[in-house]
Amino acid sequence: MVVQGEQPALSPELDKADLLAFLRELGATPEQIADAEARCSLVQLGADVVLSAADALTVRDVAAGSGLALTQVLEFWTTLGVAVPGPDVPMFSTDDVELVRALCSIDLLEHAEGDELLRVVGSALARVADAAVAFYVQSVESDLADSGAGLSQLARKSAMAATKALDLGAGLGAVFTHILRDAIERQRRAQAHVSDRALSRVAVGFVDLVGFTPLSHRMASRELSAFVIQFENQAFKIASEHGGRIVKHIGDEVMFVALEAPAACRLALGLMKGFAGEGIQPRGGLAFGDVVTRQGDYYGEVVNLASRLSDLAIPGEVLADDELRRATAGAGIAFDPAGRRQLKGFEDPVAVFAVRDEPAAHG
Numbered sequence: 001m002v003v004q005g006e007q008p009a010l011s012p013e014l015d016k017a018d019l020l021a022f023l024r025e026l027g028a029t030p031e032q033i034a035d036a037e038a039r040c041s042l043v044q045l046g047a048d049v050v051l052s053a054a055d056a057l058t059v060r061d062v063a064a065g066s067g068l069a070l071t072q073v074l075e076f077w078t079t080l081g082v083a084v085p086g087p088d089v090p091m092f093s094t095d096d097v098e099l100v101r102a103l104c105s106i107d108l109l110e111h112a113e114g115d116e117l118l119r120v121v122g123s124a125l126a127r128v129a130d131a132a133v134a135f136y137v138q139s140v141e142s143d144l145a146d147s148g149a150g151l152s153q154l155a156r157k158s159a160m161a162a163t164k165a166l167d168l169g170a171g172l173g174a175v176f177t178h179i180l181r182d183a184i185e186r187q188r189r190a191q192a193h194v195s196d197r198a199l200s201r202v203a204v205g206f207v208d209l210v211g212f213t214p215l216s217h218r219m220a221s222r223e224l225s226a227f228v229i230q231f232e233n234q235a236f237k238i239a240s241e242h243g244g245r246i247v248k249h250i251g252d253e254v255m256f257v258a259l260e261a262p263a264a265c266r267l268a269l270g271l272m273k274g275f276a277g278e279g280i281q282p283r284g285g286l287a288f289g290d291v292v293t294r295q296g297d298y299y300g301e302v303v304n305l306a307s308r309l310s311d312l313a314i315p316g317e318v319l320a321d322d323e324l325r326r327a328t329a330g331a332g333i334a335f336d337p338a339g340r341r342q343l344k345g346f347e348d349p350v351a352v353f354a355v356r357d358e359p360a361a362h363g
Contacts, residue, residue, distance in 0.1 A: 070087060335354065
């Protein structure tokens with residue numbers, strides 16, 4: 001029985017014939033097929049056809065349709081991170097015209113720092129695209145190749161994946177509504193006790209996987225890829241469970257934030273437990289206070305302090321500053337004094353405390 005979307009094994013001749021028939025059915029022109037065949041990329045052509053703009057407008061057409069100057073439209077796409085090979089290359093659609101017209105008319109983007117928002121959007125979408133492509137190539141396509149799939153099967157699966165990716169992109173508006181609502185609520189809570197709108201009051205944490213580097217050297221590429229996926233998924237899950245947010249992964253280190261200091265402590269301890277084992281001993285650092293937020297990232301003395309404390313901690317230990325300790329009063333989090341430490345970048349010694357996962361027996 002043949003699973004829908006798959007084809008039975010064919011001889012090389014029939015496989016290529018089936019591939020060409022599929023590409024023509026998809027809408028590939030004889031010129032596109034000839035060019036792809038010359039470049040040995042017939043399998044990829046299916047996805048290229050799916051992703052090509054239906055209206056085949058040039059950026060010059062987009063400028064004319066949106067009523068904007070060509071230079072302004074080129075700058076718009078460049079800021080988003082979209083490469084435009086030339087003003088007369090057909091690569092846009094009527095939807096692009098409407099997008100340019102709508103976004104360039106927004107007062108927010110006319111602000112001196114309006115381009116920053118476009119750069120963040122482009123960067124975020126580029127990360128989504130890179131992740132989707134890597135997942136397909138390393139998982140789906142790799143498994144198909146290992147199973148002996150023919151060219152026709154590979155092309156069909158690739159085109160199907162491109163179609164699903166476009167469907168996902170079209171549906172992201174609904175997801176963004178929920179994410180935006182959550183972001184607004186976090187911002188309001190983080191700025192409830194600060195007077196400067198550039199600042200947010202949060203707990204910042206870092207957890208570093210000590211022992212990961214030598215372990216990764218012993219792993220095959222697929223094994224390492226699986227480990228990284230597990231690491232990132234588990235970090236995201238633990239952060240969500242404790243009301244925090246993963247800011248970024250920096251190699252074998254994860255940076256996170258939480259609005260409340262007790263939540264940050266439990267999150268850090270959860271990460272410590274979740275990542276321990278198999279030759280890995282996590283360590284972490286926490287700090288609480290006012291930070292500058294830009295482009296979804298966090299900056300300032302509090303961030304630097306949390307990072308330094310993570311570097312200072314021994315494997316299996318989470319260190320925190322006194323501000324965070326005082327912000328957890330009455331929350332049932334235990335702290336052991338760890339002395340005053342001279343940290344790089346800080347003029348005065350810093351009072352340091354070790355966070356424990358159980359309250360001290362003597363209270």
